[in-house]
Amino acid sequence: MSTAEPPRPQRGTTAEERGSDANEHERALGAATTWPQRLRAAAHPKLLLGQADGYPPGIKQFLWFCLLILYPGWLVLVLLAWPAYLVASVVGKVGEAFLTLLFWPVRRHHFKNHPEEYAAWSEKHGRKAG
Numbered sequence: 001m002s003t004a005e006p007p008r009p010q011r012g013t014t015a016e017e018r019g020s021d022a023n024e025h026e027r028a029l030g031a032a033t034t035w036p037q038r039l040r041a042a043a044h045p046k047l048l049l050g051q052a053d054g055y056p057p058g059i060k061q062f063l064w065f066c067l068l069i070l071y072p073g074w075l076v077l078v079l080l081a082w083p084a085y086l087v088a089s090v091v092g093k094v095g096e097a098f099l100t101l102l103f104w105p106v107r108r109h110h111f112k113n114h115p116e117e118y119a120a121w122s123e124k125h126g127r128k129a130g
Contacts, residue, residue: 023050035085043078045071 022030025047032038041047048071052063111118 021054023053025050035082039078039082043075048074 020027025041025044028044029038029041029047032041048067049064051067052060055063
């Protein structure tokens, strides 16, 4: 007596084979290269509402309701992030200039007394020596 066995199960797909499950607004946010583009993409309400994708309809509507209640606060935080970024950028550049001036004598001494090490470091970091 012979019984037909079912075929062996196929293996599952890997994350690379399945691809991304991000929606179009999440992909736009990921593709943004500058801060203004990222903030503009993050402020779009469909990005926030897209967080409920994949849930059953009743739960999805409840999540949309909750996310719409949170959206004004999210928008304020996104709009406050832009001036904060500008301030941090300016403070960082001023700090970098200050440290460059502060440590200039050390760098100059090392360049003058150890040119081979300075050239090796410059070559390693892709900078022009001298």
